[in-house]
Amino acid sequence: AQRVTQPEKLLSVFKGAPVELKCNYSYSGSPELFWYVQYSRQRLQLLLRHISRESIKGFTADLNKGETSFHLKKPFAQEEDSAMYYCASLSTSGTYKYIFGTGTRLKVLA
Amino acid sequence: NAGVMQNPRHLVRRRGQEARLRCSPMKGHSHVYWYRQLPEEGLKFMVYLQKENIIDESGMPKERFSAEFPKEGPSILRIQQVVRGDSAAYFCASSPEQGRNTEAFFGQGTRLTVV
Numbered sequence: 001a002q003r004v005t006q007p008e009k010l011l012s013v014f015k016g017a018p019v020e021l022k023c024n025y026s027y028s029g030s031p032e033l034f035w036y037v038q039y040s041r042q043r044l045q046l047l048l049r050h051i052s053r054e055s056i057k058g059f060t061a062d063l064n065k066g067e068t069s070f071h072l073k074k075p076f077a078q079e080e081d082s083a084m085y086y087c088a089s090l091s092t093s094g095t096y097k098y099i100f101g102t103g104t105r106l107k108v109l110a
Numbered sequence: 111n112a113g114v115m116q117n118p119r120h121l122v123r124r125r126g127q128e129a130r131l132r133c134s135p136m137k138g139h140s141h142v143y144w145y146r147q148l149p150e151e152g153l154k155f156m157v158y159l160q161k162e163n164i165i166d167e168s169g170m171p172k173e174r175f176s177a178e179f180p181k182e183g184p185s186i187l188r189i190q191q192v193v194r195g196d197s198a199a200y201f202c203a204s205s206p207e208q209g210r211n212t213e214a215f216f217g218q219g220t221r222l223t224v225v
Contacts, residue, residue: 044216086153096212
């Protein structure tokens with residue numbers, strides 16, 4: 001079965017420091033992977049998807065098939081990046097639906 | 111476009127009561143998904159519906175849970191005879207279509223507490 005693993009529940013970094021939020025997936029085919037973000041008291045929203053290879057708010061994520069990883073990175077963290085981050089894979093078993101990791105709370109300290 | 115609207119935001123029910131959670135998708139979206147997030151866990155898929163049809167209910171518990179998306183009105187997730195283990199955040203998402211590149215938009219969730 002497809003699975004998404006986010007090993008860190010909480011990640012604290014200082015403002016200006018680099019950030020890496022880890023995500024590993026288990027899927028033998030070509031995965032569709034996403035990062036969703038939930039700011040305090042707001043709804044879950046799409047941050048980026050691997051297929052578009054874009055950078056949003058300074059965040060990037062590269063699919064590494066050898067390591068089955070899709071880590072989210074930002075070179076210089078900002079306080080407004082503090083949020084809950086969820087990595088998700090698109091299941092193609094039956095219908096298209098997301099399989100989420102357990103999430104990582106990022107705290108950026110002043 | 112107001113986005114996906116869920117109500118109520120918070121719902122408290124006593125054990126044995128029924129819980130009804132409502133979700134109004136974004137305008138123009140005919141695909142609705144329900145997810146449940148138990149404490150300390152990720153969001154887990156429950157059910158996928160289109161208007162008047164349940165397409166995929168592979169994540170729904172076999173008993174007490176049901177969902178509908180009528181021709182008119184919001185999608186409803188119904189939990190009968192709630193138990194403490196049903197306490198969770200329930201999220202609804204909608205999309206204009208199904209496909210690999212289709213983004214789903216999420217509501218703010220309903221937090222159900224069973225006392």
